[in-house]
Amino acid sequence: MYAMERQELVERLLREEGRVGVVDLSTRFGVTTETIRRDLALLEEAGTLRRVHGGAVATDRGSTVETPVAERALRKGDAKQAIGRRAAALLDAGFRGSVYLDAGTTVSAVAAALPLHLAHSRGGAEIVTHSMTIAHDLAGSDLGLTVIGGRIRGLTAAAVGAETVNAISHLRPDVAFVGTNGLSDGFGLSTPDPDEAAVKAAIIAAARRVVVVTDAEKFGAELLVRFGGLTDIDDLVCDATPASGLSDALGDAGAEVWIA
Numbered sequence: 413m414y415a416m417e418r419q420e421l422v423e424r425l426l427r428e429e430g431r432v433g434v435v436d437l438s439t440r441f442g443v444t445t446e447t448i449r450r451d452l453a454l455l456e457e458a459g460t461l462r463r464v465h466g467g468a469v470a471t472d473r474g475s476t477v478e479t480p481v482a483e484r485a486l487r488k489g490d491a492k493q494a495i496g497r498r499a500a501a502l503l504d505a506g507f508r509g510s511v512y513l514d515a516g517t518t519v520s521a522v523a524a525a526l527p528l529h530l531a532h533s534r535g536g537a538e539i540v541t542h543s544m545t546i547a548h549d550l551a552g553s554d555l556g557l558t559v560i561g562g563r564i565r566g567l568t569a570a571a572v573g574a575e576t577v578n579a580i581s582h583l584r585p586d587v588a589f590v591g592t593n594g595l596s597d598g599f600g601l602s603t604p605d606p607d608e609a610a611v612k613a614a615i616i617a618a619a620r621r622v623v624v625v626t627d628a629e630k631f632g633a634e635l636l637v638r639f640g641g642l643t644d645i646d647d648l649v650c651d652a653t654p655a656s657g658l659s660d661a662l663g664d665a666g667a668e669v670w671i672a
Contacts, residue, residue, distance in 0.1 A: 413441060418441055419454065422437065422461075422468075423460055423461075426468070429628070430469060430633075431467060431632055432461075433467035434452070434467050469632075491627050492520075493521050494651060495521060495522075496518070496523075497529075497672070499522045499525070500522055500526050500530075502647060503526075503529065507530055507536070507537055508536030508537060510538045510539075510583075510585040511540070511588070511589070512540045512541065512580075512587070512615055512618070513539060513540070513543060513546050514543070515546070515569070518625045519543070519546065519625060520543070520546055523539075523549055526539070526553075526555065527553040527554065537555050539556060541559060542560040542570050542576055543571075545569045561575065563575070565607065572608060580618055584618060584620065586619075587620070587621045588616070590612060590615055590623070592624055594633035596632050596658065597658045597662075600640055600642055601639055602635040603636075603637055603639060606637050609637035622644055623648075623649060624647070624649070626648070627652075628651055628652035641665070642661055642665035643666065645667040646667065648662060648667050648670065649672060651671070651672050654669065
């Protein structure tokens with residue numbers, strides 16, 4: 413395979429997966445890791461990617477880059493729906509208790525699965541969220557719904573700020589479903605915006621059980637603000653098995669991983 417063909421395939425993988433690893437590419441293409449590193453260096457010079465430890469990420473995955481919720485809703489829709497159904501299934505069908513739903517498109521998929529999954533809870537499930545999108549979607553369901561207010565951040569359609577954080581700190585939900593922009597063994601859970609991070613940290617501190625939901629595109633990503641560590645995760649629901657380093661770290665932290 414010519415270098416140009418190999419580099420074109422690397423670009424395609426980045427578009428599809430958001431991240432590539434040096435060792436994985438070396439095995440896939442049957443070349444040395446040094447050759448792959450040279451390919452990545454050339455692609456970085458061309459502005460196609462950004463090199464990180466062990467591989468590279470697409471240029472739209474900088475530590476402060478954040479895609480609007482409307483655009484994110486169009487990406488990996490099937491995977492997110494599968495994650496949502498699997499995450500909802502962690503609750504007993506007759507669950508009677510409180511559930512906090514974070515903002516984000518993957519958590520929205522959990523919200524979409526809850527009314528059917530909890531159809532036999534007979535009004536015993538109370539949903540709390542600061543996401544205007546999720547609140548709108550669940551407003552007509554049979555589930556109890558409480559909406560946390562605050563300043564609405566247009567990019568995510570979610571309430572943020574001191575008022576929001578304070579309200580969450582007075583809650584003790586039985587289960588919280590939390591989304592993330594990045595998940596790595598070295599940095600933990602991260603997101604680009606400090607206000608969003610503060611809300612997510614408050615949710616984690618308040619909940620009795622924390623279920624993180626994310627697609628594999630977020631694995632290895634480290635965004636600007638850390639809002640939690642791997643030890644904060646009780647369950648991780650995702651669409652692919654994490655790479656060995658992250659998988660081992662999750663196991664050491666006591667997190668249970670569920671593949672949708």
